[in-house]
Amino acid sequence: MAFPLSDPDSRELTGGDLLAQSLKHVGVEVAFGLHGGHLDAFLMGCEFVGIRLVDTRHETVAVQAAEAYTKFTKKIGVCFVTANSGFSNGLPGLATAMADRSPILCITSSPPLRDAENNSLQGIIDQVVVARPLTKFAHRVTNPEDTPRIISHAIRVATSGAQGPVLVDFPIDMLFSPVCRRLISWGSISSPFSFAPGLHMGAIEEAVKLLRSAKRPAIIIGAGGNSSQEGGEQLTKLSQTCGIPIFDTTKCTMSIIPPNFPLHGGAAGKLALLPMLGKQQPDLIILLGGRTGMYLGGRSGAIVPKENCKLIHVDVDGGEIGRTLPVDLGAISDAGQFVTALNSHYHTAPFSGTVDSNWVKDAVSIQHLPSPFEQQPEVSPSSKRLHPYHALKHVFSSIQPGSIIILDGGEAPLWAADVLSVCRPSAVVRSTGNLGFLGNGFGYALGAAIAAPDRKVISLHGDGSAGFHFMDLDTYKRFDLDIMTIVVNNFCWGMSSNGQELMYGKKNPARPISSLSPVAEYDVVAKGLGHASAKLERIEDIESAVKRLQGIKGPSCINLLVDDKPVHPITASMVGQTDDPSVVVVPYYDNAPRAHYKF
Structure with missing residues (x-):
């Protein structure tokens, strides 16, 4: 039945309308995606109920924008991708959301149910089967009247426990078919959503005992520790009560820690420097909503010491507790609930520990140690290109405080992380995450800009990661978003090229497939x-250009030409090159003992 857009009340209620109304009912305000005819009934429904549609130039960007949106709003991020082709393009977004435990709802469509296994247009891949390993829940709706119940269930799965993506497939006939109102299955769509999981009070009592005996405690927060602003207030309260410094993992946005909080020690990786400075390592670590593994030094003991250190691990997923490292106390709980319970205890029984305040000062001050590159020339004598450390220091010194910083790439984010504190950002998102995915920054910047339109978003890429979704700068312009894209351009995949040099030596000129074009004009x-x-090639031009572009309403882009040297120290440490003949160097992982070596 055709209907005039000017008179939506005169038409039949379709499955697409019911889907849009269900989303609106649970508080969805924005959906990211890319058009496909399969979804038109849903898209029209969104128009009628007032859900804002933000369309991108690639489905991966749309899914990743939904992920960033949920990070900054604490609401479910919603995206839509069309049948098969769009769905396939969206898979990288589902994979990163699953790996980084981000609650998003992906809506997709497929051919009519009657055309299943009929080699129909965009119907070759069974999307539900493919999506299941990459989601917490994947389902195909076979009755449009079931939509409210299924949507409510999917969102509860996404936001409960260890959070993650969910996908609901609506065959096109389910979206375009009229709905029989008396058969609608409402499920729990009108029921309040459940509170975050709490914990056993015995865990708090044990935690108090461990804190009482610790002299060098540290708190490390992961993405799960960033659950709410109230959680941030509780966390800083606990930190001040006990005198414990707070560190964050690579993925954590830091947005819940107030600017210049005196006990914020920055990135947890800095703790690995303590032994090199002749300082003791922590004797107690409280890991809140974070996972052990690569970003906490694996099993090396560099960040979480192997000896003489207790570990309290708090996570909503009990399967993560003890996965990599032995724990002294595991608590299956929301991080905010755990911290709030500790604060309640100390409200009635004052903290009686003996924390070494001098050690705390040492641990916090590591982030402010002078860089070994500070005294190096600002311009490479050989290439005549800018030193990446100095170029980015000048860039971030010129960026207005309170900006959201998105870091995407290999070595470029490492150089940026060394200096970005000078602009006092309100939040930092390192987009590579547990998959080491490149190109996420485009979607993350989009989602952040939609979620926080009052703040400037700085999206920094290496020229490698910039190549993935640069066309979505068109999206930034169409929506007139306040995003500044910075391409740190050194004409190569920096981490790859420098890693090959570390492995095979400077005298070996071979750098297989690690070069990029020196003539790419990203600014053009x-x-x-x-x-x-x-386009910036001189130090003296950086400050004025950055400030000028920040003063222009809407999106902007900087092509920052830098040298590919020196090798960043973290690249060197990740490659793990050594002259020890008893081991096999395994780049980016722990080195392995050499088989049959005569010790």
Whole structure:
């Protein structure tokens, strides 16, 4: 039945309408995606109920924008991708959301149910089967009247326990078919959503005992520790009560820690420097909502010491507790609930520990140690290109405080992380996450800009990661978003090229497939997409250009030319090159003992 757009009340209620109304009922305000005819009934429904549609140039960007949106709003992030082709393009977004435990709802469509296994248009891949390993829940709706119940259930699965993505497939006939109102299955769509999981009070009592005996305690927060602003207030209260420094993992946004909080020690990786400085390591670590593994030094003991250190691990997923490292106390709980319970205890029984305040000062001050690159020339004598450390220091010194910083790439984010504190950001998102995925920054910047339109978003890429979704700068312009894209351009995959050099030596000129084009003009492409832009090759031009572009309403782009040297120290440590003949160097992982070596 055709209907006039000017008179939506005169038409039949379709499955697409019911889907849009269900989302609106649970508080969805924005959905990210890319058009496909399969979804038109749903998209029209969104228009009628007032859900804002933000369309991208690639489905991966849409799914990752939903992920960033949920990080900054604490609401479910919603995205939509069309049948098969769009779904396939969206898989990287589902994979990163699953790996990084981000609650998003992905809506997709498929051919009519009657055309199943009929080699129909965009119907070759069974999307539910493919999506299941990459989601917490994947389901195909076979009756449009079931939509409210299924949507409510999917969102509860996404946001409960260890959070993650969910996907619901609506065959096109389910979206375009009229709904029989008396058969609608409401499920729990009108029921309040459950509170975050609490914990056994015995865990608090044991934690108090461990804190009482600790002299060098440290708190490390992961993405799960960033559950709410109230959680941030409780965390800083606990930190001040006990005198415990707070560190964050690579993925954590830091947005819940107030700017210049005196007990914030920055990235947890800095703890690995303590022995090199002749300082003692922590004797107690409280890991809140974070997972052990690569970003906490694996099993090396560099960040979480192997000896003379107790570990309290708090996570909503009990399967993560003890997965990599032995724990002294495991608590299956929301991190905020755990911290709040500790604060309640100390409200009635004052903290009686003996924390070494001098050690705390040492641990917090590591982030402010002078860089070994500070005294190096700002311009490479050989290449005449800018030193990456100095170039980015000048960039971030010129960025307005309170900005959201998105870091995407290999070595470029490492150089940026060394200096970005000078702009006092309100939040930092390192987009590579547990999959080491590149290109996420485009979607993350989009989601952040939609979620926080009052803040400037700085999206920094290496020229490698910039190549993934640069065309979505068109999306930034169409929605007039306040995003500044910075391409740190050194004409190569920096971590790959430098890793090969570390492995095979400077005298070996071979660098298989690690070079990029020296003639790529990212600023020119950005200008063609409607962005204010600049190409920066001189230190003295950086401050004025950055400030000028920040003063222009809407998106902008900087093509920052830098040298590919020196090798960043973290790249060197990750490669793990050694002259020890008893081991096999396994780049980016722990080195392995050499078989049959005569010790």
